[in-house]
Amino acid sequence: MRKTSLNAQILAGVLAGLLLGLGLSLLGKESTAAQTGLYIAELVGTLFIDLLKMVMIPLVFTSIAVGVANLRAHRQMHKVWKATLGFFIFSMALAIMLGLTAANLVRPGAGLQLAMFQDAMQGFRAEQMALSDFFAHFLHSLFQNPMTALAQGNVIAVVVFALLLGIALVVGGERYANILILLQELLELMLMLVGWIMRLAPLGIMALLLKLAATQDAALLATLVEFIAVVVTTTLLHGMVVLPLILYLVTGMTPLKFWRGAREALITAFATSSSSATLPVTLRCVEQHLHVKRDIAGFVVPLGATLNMDGTALYEAVAALFIANLAGIELNLMQQMIVFLTAMLAAMGAPGIPSAGMVTMVVVLQSVGLPAEGIAILLPIDRLLDTFRTAVNVEGDMVGSLVVQKWVGHEQHINEH
Numbered sequence: 001m002r003k004t005s006l007n008a009q010i011l012a013g014v015l016a017g018l019l020l021g022l023g024l025s026l027l028g029k030e031s032t033a034a035q036t037g038l039y040i041a042e043l044v045g046t047l048f049i050d051l052l053k054m055v056m057i058p059l060v061f062t063s064i065a066v067g068v069a070n071l072r073a074h075r076q077m078h079k080v081w082k083a084t085l086g087f088f089i090f091s092m093a094l095a096i097m098l099g100l101t102a103a104n105l106v107r108p109g110a111g112l113q114l115a116m117f118q119d120a121m122q123g124f125r126a127e128q129m130a131l132s133d134f135f136a137h138f139l140h141s142l143f144q145n146p147m148t149a150l151a152q153g154n155v156i157a158v159v160v161f162a163l164l165l166g167i168a169l170v171v172g173g174e175r176y177a178n179i180l181i182l183l184q185e186l187l188e189l190m191l192m193l194v195g196w197i198m199r200l201a202p203l204g205i206m207a208l209l210l211k212l213a214a215t216q217d218a219a220l221l222a223t224l225v226e227f228i229a230v231v232v233t234t235t236l237l238h239g240m241v242v243l244p245l246i247l248y249l250v251t252g253m254t255p256l257k258f259w260r261g262a263r264e265a266l267i268t269a270f271a272t273s274s275s276s277a278t279l280p281v282t283l284r285c286v287e288q289h290l291h292v293k294r295d296i297a298g299f300v301v302p303l304g305a306t307l308n309m310d311g312t313a314l315y316e317a318v319a320a321l322f323i324a325n326l327a328g329i330e331l332n333l334m335q336q337m338i339v340f341l342t343a344m345l346a347a348m349g350a351p352g353i354p355s356a357g358m359v360t361m362v363v364v365l366q367s368v369g370l371p372a373e374g375i376a377i378l379l380p381i382d383r384l385l386d387t388f389r390t391a392v393n394v395e396g397d398m399v400g401s402l403v404v405q406k407w408v409g410h411e412q413h414i415n416e417h
Contacts, residue, residue: 006198010267013206017271020206021213029215038214041207048204051197052268052277055190057153059280060302061162062187067298068166069180083404084300088308091246091396092347095238096340099314100321102234104336108227108318109325155276159306187298194280198264201281205271216384224381227322231385234318235311239392243310243399251406261289262398269394273386275305278394285398292401300404304397306348311389311396313347316364323365323374335368342367 021041024034068077142160149157169176221228244255259266265285269278279302286297320339324331331339346360362372 006201006264009202010205010264013202013204014209014267014271017206017209018213021210024210024214025216034214038211041210041214044203044207045211048197048200048207049272049274049277051200051204052272052274052280053153055193055197055280056276057150057155057158058186059190059194059283060155060305061150061158062183062190063283063298064159064162064302065166065169066180066183066187067295067302068163069169069183070295070298079408080296080299080404083407084303084400085307087400087403088304088396089344091243091310091400092308092313092344093340094242095310095314095392096317096343098238098242099231099234099318100336100340102230103318103321106226106230107321107325108230109322155306159302162302190280191284194284198281198284201264201268205267208271212383212387221381221384224377227318228381228385230322231315231318232388235314235385235388235392238310238314239388239395243392243395247399247402250403253402258290258399258402261285262395264289265394265398266391270387270391273383273390275309275390275393275397278390279305282394282397286401290398290402292405296405296408297401300401301397304400305394308396308400309347309389309393311392312360313343314392315385315389316343316346316361319361319375319378320364320368320370323370323377324368326377327371327374329370331368338367339364 020037024037027034029035141154141156144154144157146158146161148154149161169180240255244258247253247258248255262285265278265282268281269275272278275282282305283297283301286292286301287294292300317339320343321331321336342364346363361375361378365372365374
């Protein structure tokens with residue numbers, strides 16, 4: 001009953017947030033009621049995200065270290081590694097191909113006035129980062145002092161250190177059994193804290209969506225409606241057709257059963273626009289509602305929150321073609337192949353925080369010689385689109401954990417016979 005009531009409360013929070021936000025936007029931003037409402041929403045929404053971020057880093061660290069140690073103990077590590085990375089690359093490739101196909105068919109931005117594009121670009125300076133610099137920066141971010149990474153919330157560096165620690169715990173064997181037990185107990189404590197934080201989810205999600213609905217600029221949304229329609233439609237198509245189809249073909253789980261179990265995480269991802277902040281909720285859904293073994297969930301889901309970004313990869317590919325259309329540049333097949341590869345690599349390098357795709361978007365644009373300043377036109381609508389792509393990013397992680405569990409279990413079953 002309690003799970004159902006929490007889901008019902010979250011859905012009520014979503015509806016209330018959107019309706020109140022639209023109400024405040026009709027009152028006008030200058031009115032006292034709107035300013036007070038936005039201030040309270042900002043406080044509550046920030047508190048909810050901060051609470052999730054508070055447990056996120058220790059949760060990522062313990063779940064990956066424990067997950068790796070337990071998988072290695074079962075001699076399944078290499079299977080899980082291969083299955084996880086294979087699924088991530090496959091699903092992201094499908095997402096980018098879907099986005100590029102739609103962008104080539106619809107050609108968003110081809111009819112927009114270039115003057116508007118140039119106006120938006122004035123007064124905006126993009127940080128120039130060549131592809132080689134991006135790779136160097138990405139590699140550098142992988143290996144850092146673990147204390148610094150934990151303190152600064154650098155998810156990628158924490159993931160890498162936790163992976164290495166998990167492997168070291170296995171190599172050390174019985175000698176370090178006490179440390180593994182300590183990490184397992186710490187992981188269980190973190191999951192208990194997540195359960196407490198989720199009681200605030202309905203209020204937090206309501207506040208975040210209220211702010212989003214109240215602060216969007218309607219005029220700009222209308223001008224960019226074609227681009228927004230292409231991104232939202234293809235993202236939803238990937239999330240509601242492609243991923244559930246892969247899940248059904250591999251595991252036999254129906255989309256309805258999956259969404260029922262994944263609902264809390266998807267709504268939290270939509271409201272927070274952060275796959276990292278949603279990670280505690282995603283792990284809870286995958287383990288408790290979708291019944292993925294803790295070993296596999298603790299490895300696939302945190303790694304997915306860092307590397308598996310279907311929605312972000314799709315968005316960056318469509319946005320590159322959109323900006324090319326606005327600038328009057330025709331991208332040939334070779335250039336679109338470069339966009340395909342760069343969007344995948346850049347999405348993998350994007351941190352799981354709101355609008356992180358904007359940082360790596362510059363890399364994608366520059367890989368085919370497009371003006372980096374073009375992202376100025378995307379900034380005002382990015383927050384809106386970020387909600388959809390984050391929900392699909394998180395869905396990809398959950399589908400991935402179920403698919404990996406099925407593949408590894410199937411191989412194990414064959415080996416036993």
